Amino acid sequence: MPDLTSNGMQCAEFDGLLTDALDGVLTGVRLDRFQAHTRSCPACGPLFAEVEAGRNWLKDLTEVEPPAGLVTSILASTSGVDTQRLRVNSASPQPRVTVWERAQAWASGAMQPIWETVRQPRFAMSFGMAFFSLSVALSVLGVRPADLRQVSLRPAAIRHTYYNSQARVVRYYENIRFVYEVESRVRELKRDVAPAVAPSKEAAPEKKDHSNDTTQEPEQKQERNYSQRESQLILAQALPGSSLKGPSLDDSSIERPSINDSSINDPSVVSVTAYRRFV
Amino acid sequence: MEDVQVVAMLVRRCVAGDAAAWEEIVQTYHRRIYNICYRFAGSGDDAEDLAQEVFIKMYRTLGSYDSSKGAFVTWVTTITRNLLVDHFRKTKNDRITDSLDAASSSHEDAQPLSEQIQDQSAPPDARVRSREVGETVHAALSRLSPELREAVILRDLQDMDYREIANVLRVPEGTVKSRINRGRAELARLLQRTYRQVM
Numbered sequence: 407m408p409d410l411t412s413n414g415m416q417c418a419e420f421d422g423l424l425t426d427a428l429d430g431v432l433t434g435v436r437l438d439r440f441q442a443h444t445r446s447c448p449a450c451g452p453l454f455a456e457v458e459a460g461r462n463w464l465k466d467l468t469e470v471e472p473p474a475g476l477v478t479s480i481l482a483s484t485s486g487v488d489t490q491r492l493r494v495n496s497a498s499p500q501p502r503v504t505v506w507e508r509a510q511a512w513a514s515g516a517m518q519p520i521w522e523t524v525r526q527p528r529f530a531m532s533f534g535m536a537f538f539s540l541s542v543a544l545s546v547l548g549v550r551p552a553d554l555r556q557v558s559l560r561p562a563a564i565r566h567t568y569y570n571s572q573a574r575v576v577r578y579y580e581n582i583r584f585v586y587e588v589e590s591r592v593r594e595l596k597r598d599v600a601p602a603v604a605p606s607k608e609a610a611p612e613k614k615d616h617s618n619d620t621t622q623e624p625e626q627k628q629e630r631n632y633s634q635r636e637s638q639l640i641l642a643q644a645l646p647g648s649s650l651k652g653p654s655l656d657d658s659s660i661e662r663p664s665i666n667d668s669s670i671n672d673p674s675v676v677s678v679t680a681y682r683r684f685v
Numbered sequence: 686m687e688d689v690q691v692v693a694m695l696v697r698r699c700v701a702g703d704a705a706a707w708e709e710i711v712q713t714y715h716r717r718i719y720n721i722c723y724r725f726a727g728s729g730d731d732a733e734d735l736a737q738e739v740f741i742k743m744y745r746t747l748g749s750y751d752s753s754k755g756a757f758v759t760w761v762t763t764i765t766r767n768l769l770v771d772h773f774r775k776t777k778n779d780r781i782t783d784s785l786d787a788a789s790s791s792h793e794d795a796q797p798l799s800e801q802i803q804d805q806s807a808p809p810d811a812r813v814r815s816r817e818v819g820e821t822v823h824a825a826l827s828r829l830s831p832e833l834r835e836a837v838i839l840r841d842l843q844d845m846d847y848r849e850i851a852n853v854l855r856v857p858e859g860t861v862k863s864r865i866n867r868g869r870a871e872l873a874r875l876l877q878r879t880y881r882q883v884m
């Protein structure tokens with residue numbers, strides 16, 4: 407558009423006021439100047455007529471009626487709820503579609519795309535693990551589903567939350583392991599004082615192994631030290647009754663407690679130590 | 686246009702798994718979405734498919750709607766518009782033919798545009814005539830460039846204000862107004878040309 411100045415108004419300014427003028431919100435001096443420019447400008451006069459005509463043509467486009475089955479097909483492809491069935495049922499005096507049924511239908515519809523993805527093998531494992539650790543972490547932290555609304559979904563925040571939760575889960579397992587270990591030791595000692603020396607020999611190198619392992623996290627080491635100290639303490643108390651057997655036991659005697667005494671207690675010790683290696 | 690709290694509640698119920706709330710949303714907005722799709726895409730069949738796609742997308746992303754960031758109707762319209770633009774890019778508007786005469790409507794009794802206009806000289810009745818004029822304008826609208834078409838659809842057919850349209854199209858209000866002016870003017874030129882041929 408040529409930027410002419412006609413009646414003190416430039417074409418660019420006219421263009422900016424065009425919609426306001428057609429909407430009827432242009433008043434006073436500005437309206438007067440606008441109208442004067444429309445009458446005198448060879449470019450803007452016809453433009454105004456065209457824009458106004460175009461707007462009037464568009465008034466002929468009334469709202470069209472959507473196809474009758476559109477809502478039904480939308481619901482079928484989203485929530486999976488068959489409204490035809492619902493309407494028939496709600497028309498009858500006793501609606502047979504319960505809220506539970508509708509919820510189920512909705513849930514199956516909602517889960518469909520998620521389920522398709524989860525079923526792919528490469529996602530299945532990671533989703534399973536993620537869900538497991540998340541649920542454990544949440545129960546450890548005492549998080550209620552209602553709290554999740556406040557969870558930040560920024561990538562950095564998610565990462566932070568993930569590592570935080572992971573650390574807590576590790577600590578949780580460490581604590582559980584420690585409790586199991588102490589429990590099993592105490593039970594062992596209660597059953598039989600003498601063979602209890604064997605586990606102390608068995609457990610000692612095991613623990614040394616791990617205390618040398620500097621890759622472990624500090625709190626793990628700390629807890630392990632507690633458990634070591636704790637069991638040594640208990641063993642020290644138990645030793646007077648078994649002082650003869652204790653130091654002279656060789657490697658073969660390590661097997662003895664599990665065979666002779668407590669087949670119930672031993673697996674717990676084994677499983678605990680085995681577990682420690684893999685976690 | 687909408688009670689913000691009522692809609693926000695409806696959306697919350699829906700996100701929580703309330704199928705009845707979702708049906709209410711579909712019932713409330715399907716007409717609007719279908720009309721935008723129909724006017725933008727040009728054909729009823731395409732509009733039906735596109736409207737369905739819009740609702741599928743809405744259903745999946747409903748949880749991301751934030752009532753503090755704008756009206757639900759603006760959110761819904763934005764989803765619709767984005768999907769239409771994607772659709773347009775994919776199809777490159779290949780069904781829109783060069784000649785207005787060849788542009789057909791979704792009706793089975795669709796005729797070439799010039800014949801429709803000739804018929805207007807002796808209309809059997811006013812409603813038929815008004816429908817035919819509507820079809821003529823609809824065909825002309827399909828010939829506008831997508832960016833002008835979407836602007837006039839949202840303003841002149843959906844009665845949205847400039848600020849809302851600016852939000853949907855993610856352009857400044859001045860640009861919205863300019864596109865509306867150009868779209869209306871272009872439409873008038875197309876229709877004037879057609880009428881001159883006939884008369």
Ligand SMILES: [Zn+2]
Nearest residue numbers: 417447449450
């Ligand atoms: Zn001018």
